[in-house]
Amino acid sequence: MSIAYDATGVGGSGFGFSFSWSHTATAGADVFAYFVIQYGLYTYTGSATYGGVPMIELGSVNLDGGAGTLFLFYLPDVAGGEETVEISPSWGGYWAGNSVSYTGVDLVGTPATTTYGSGESLSQTVDVTFPGQVVIQGFGNIGSGTLSSPTGGTNRCVTSYSDPSTGVAISDADTTTTFGATLSATDNWGGITAALVSVPATPTTPVVTAVSPTETDEGAGINTVEITGYNFTGATAVNFGTTPAWEFTVNSDTSITAYTPTNWIKFMIANLPPGGVPADLTVDVIVITPAGSSANTADQFTFEVPPTPAITSVVNYTNPTYEGTSTGAPGDSMQINGTHLGGATALHLGDLLLSEADWSVNSDEVAGFVVPSDQTGTVDVTITTPVGTSETGPGDELTYAS
Numbered sequence: 001m002s003i004a005y006d007a008t009g010v011g012g013s014g015f016g017f018s019f020s021w022s023h024t025a026t027a028g029a030d031v032f033a034y035f036v037i038q039y040g041l042y043t044y045t046g047s048a049t050y051g052g053v054p055m056i057e058l059g060s061v062n063l064d065g066g067a068g069t070l071f072l073f074y075l076p077d078v079a080g081g082e083e084t085v086e087i088s089p090s091w092g093g094y095w096a097g098n099s100v101s102y103t104g105v106d107l108v109g110t111p112a113t114t115t116y117g118s119g120e121s122l123s124q125t126v127d128v129t130f131p132g133q134v135v136i137q138g139f140g141n142i143g144s145g146t147l148s149s150p151t152g153g154t155n156r157c158v159t160s161y162s163d164p165s166t167g168v169a170i171s172d173a174d175t176t177t178t179f180g181a182t183l184s185a186t187d188n189w190g191g192i193t194a195a196l197v198s199v200p201a202t203p204t205t206p207v208v209t210a211v212s213p214t215e216t217d218e219g220a221g222i223n224t225v226e227i228t229g230y231n232f233t234g235a236t237a238v239n240f241g242t243t244p245a246w247e248f249t250v251n252s253d254t255s256i257t258a259y260t261p262t263n264w265i266k267f268m269i270a271n272l273p274p275g276g277v278p279a280d281l282t283v284d285v286i287v288i289t290p291a292g293s294s295a296n297t298a299d300q301f302t303f304e305v306p307p308t309p310a311i312t313s314v315v316n317y318t319n320p321t322y323e324g325t326s327t328g329a330p331g332d333s334m335q336i337n338g339t340h341l342g343g344a345t346a347l348h349l350g351d352l353l354l355s356e357a358d359w360s361v362n363s364d365e366v367a368g369f370v371v372p373s374d375q376t377g378t379v380d381v382t383i384t385t386p387v388g389t390s391e392t393g394p395g396d397e398l399t400y401a402s
Contacts, residue, residue, distance in 0.1 A: 035097030059112030145183030
């Protein structure tokens, strides 16, 4: 079943501490409500209900200049007939709002995409990356300009209020579109879009509609990535580019939790061109099932170049005489604790370069080495990755047992 526009609400505008309007939807439709409210003395939050049922917040954006906030809420699979959309902001103010409904929606992409600005021309570009997707877009403004002349896609409504000028415009499109509108005077505005997806009745190849987050957390050796889409049932692999995820779980036909490859700096190095230097690397997150592999542009994930490695401690964990200290006898196994150790290419004990057989990296935070023979004194342990070499300090010292 494909997505189809259903209805537009009555909408409303004015001043108040709560406000509402009516909307008549087809049974089973999804209802989307936009409203904008000016700032007063307080930072706004808001909630919404449809027929008394709490709606789900898809996103909000503060208008440029702190003029107010634009919100987007939705509720799936509503009861048919006329119901009331009721808005309850955290404080009163001038507002405008309206709602639209659609049938055939199986999945709503989150989080919503937001933008904001100031001026007389409003613009927000939205990519439609695969068949069966519809994007809904809304603008909101508060201040001195009257909102009008929406462009891009199909406009469903413009709801406005004067003194001060407050307005909401809602449109939709099923192709990549730049939505626009004009204001009668320079004003502060915001925009929010959300992706609506219809899942084919017959399972086909998997489709990824969003990944979250979209880039690595430099403080984590392995990153958790939530993948949203459909046709995930029976997934046999999740790849970051051509490299398998460290681990993944199929939560449902529309959700997968995946973990980035271990030591992802090493993963980045493996994907460098000959003679290349480490740089942020963006890859597709690919879900593979017996029916095929996902292939679209909504699945990109960026591996960011981490900082240089740092060593916080060197600890003996095998010799009972020196266990828990930074002293090691020949043949003892020592543990290195630190950050950004993944992808290390060399380990030095002072000026001594250890052979690859005598050290290893276990994770982004842990490495280890075997104490060599015929060494004396206290030396700094340093570790090198393609990003750089750890700085020396008290935490990296190794004392050879006498």
